[in-house]
Amino acid sequence: MIDTFQSDADALFASVVALRRTLHRHPELSGEEHETARRVAERLRELGVGAVQTGVNGTGVVATLEGERPGPTVLLRADMDALPIQEETGLEFASEVDGVMHACGHDVHTASLLGTAAILARHRDQLHGRVRFCFQPHEERLPGGAQGMIESGVLAGVDAVFGQHIKPDLPAGTLGVRAGAAMASSDEVYVTVTGEGGHAAEPHELAADATYVGSQIVGALQSVISRHCPPDVPSILTIGRLIADGATNVIPETARLEGTFRAMDEAWRGRGHDLIRRVAIRTAEAHGATADVEIHTGYPALYNHKDEAHLVADAAREYVGPDRALDVDRWFAGEDFAYFLQERPGAFCQLGVGSAHGLHTAGLNVDEEALRASTGFMAYVAWRYGREHAA
Numbered sequence: 552m553i554d555t556f557q558s559d560a561d562a563l564f565a566s567v568v569a570l571r572r573t574l575h576r577h578p579e580l581s582g583e584e585h586e587t588a589r590r591v592a593e594r595l596r597e598l599g600v601g602a603v604q605t606g607v608n609g610t611g612v613v614a615t616l617e618g619e620r621p622g623p624t625v626l627l628r629a630d631m632d633a634l635p636i637q638e639e640t641g642l643e644f645a646s647e648v649d650g651v652m653h654a655c656g657h658d659v660h661t662a663s664l665l666g667t668a669a670i671l672a673r674h675r676d677q678l679h680g681r682v683r684f685c686f687q688p689h690e691e692r693l694p695g696g697a698q699g700m701i702e703s704g705v706l707a708g709v710d711a712v713f714g715q716h717i718k719p720d721l722p723a724g725t726l727g728v729r730a731g732a733a734m735a736s737s738d739e740v741y742v743t744v745t746g747e748g749g750h751a752a753e754p755h756e757l758a759a760d761a762t763y764v765g766s767q768i769v770g771a772l773q774s775v776i777s778r779h780c781p782p783d784v785p786s787i788l789t790i791g792r793l794i795a796d797g798a799t800n801v802i803p804e805t806a807r808l809e810g811t812f813r814a815m816d817e818a819w820r821g822r823g824h825d826l827i828r829r830v831a832i833r834t835a836e837a838h839g840a841t842a843d844v845e846i847h848t849g850y851p852a853l854y855n856h857k858d859e860a861h862l863v864a865d866a867a868r869e870y871v872g873p874d875r876a877l878d879v880d881r882w883f884a885g886e887d888f889a890y891f892l893q894e895r896p897g898a899f900c901q902l903g904v905g906s907a908h909g910l911h912t913a914g915l916n917v918d919e920e921a922l923r924a925s926t927g928f929m930a931y932v933a934w935r936y937g938r939e940h941a942a
């Protein structure tokens with residue numbers, strides 16, 4: 552079927568690119584994907600892909616294609632939301648919405664999955680089982696849209712789940728997957744240090760200088776990873792924001808630290824939270840201040856199941872050739888597809904798009920050749936899973 556899917560993908564390429572550009576021009580923030588969902592539903596109806604369910608967990612769209620041969624049910628997922636970023640690519644089809652941009656490639660994911668649906672819809676007679684196309688809202692902002700989709704029942708009867716994400720630093724049209732821990736849990740850390748405000752010339756009169764204590768906490772928190780995290784567990788703790796809003800001659804009363812804690816092991820993740828709290832609170836105490844620590848729990852680490860990751864890797868070698876099927880490293884981004892993979896076997900793969908600018912930047916510029924590979928490839932993965940697991 553590879554040749555068939557490849558020639559279908561070639562034939563559909565121009566229309567998939569056109570659709571991606573339309574989505575790119577009209578990005579919508581998390582939870583507001585109304586127009587995007589309307590376009591998705593319209594296209595699925597044109598393709599005749601089963602009953603099209605809309606309004607799933609807000610703006611989600613789901614449709615299931617029935618194959619003509621017996622077999623399992625595969626779910627393919629794309630996310631649809633954009634980011635609060637002002638686009639600076641200068642592209643002719645750049646965002647027409649002020650301050651909103653598809654800077655994470657969800658336009659690519661959505662257009663690609665519609666291309667995949669078009670390909671599979673042409674070959675129902677060859678399809679073992681069925682394929683559920685799941686267009687998810689709200690990936691970019693906590694709590695994420697995945698859990699709500701799952702609670703709405705999209706996994707009912709599903710045997711395996713697959714998805715993909717663009718990867719700017721990989722050459723366009725390459726594919727990669729990693730078995731096991733592949734993407735990180737992502738938690739937000741907020742620390743408020745309270746000391747005593749006063750004249751900068753009289754720190755000795757004050758209970759504690761929040762600016763100094765805050766900077767000590769930034770340093771002390773580095774021990775959480777370097778002294779406590781097992782060396783074989785990849786983990787990161789970054790404080791990206793430290794605000795102590797005094798002046799040259801004013802000691803402020805409070806300081807605020809904000810950062811991210813990422814891990815690929817759930818046991819360590821829980822311990823890390825305890826250590827962050829303890830180190831921040833006791834460092835503040837040591838200097839006569841207090842620290843209030845809040846940790847907003849984000850998405851869990853993403854684990855690719857071994858058999859399904861191997862299927863995707865093998866399918867990639869066959870579909871794009873061994874030179875373009877890559878062994879990829881762990882990726883410390885967070886992704887709520889992790890919830891799907893907690894419920895069902897499956898794998899999430901990386902699609903190279905060859906952009907000099909990274910994800911979540913105003914300059915992200917996708918090489919659209921990637922769509923030629925991704926549309927047919929996901930069709931092949933779903934078809935092949937069905938054939939291998941046919942009753």
Ligand SMILES: [Zn+2]
Nearest residue numbers: 655691910911
């Ligand atoms: Zn993103």
Ligand SMILES: [Zn+2]
Nearest residue numbers: 655657690716
């Ligand atoms: Zn994303």
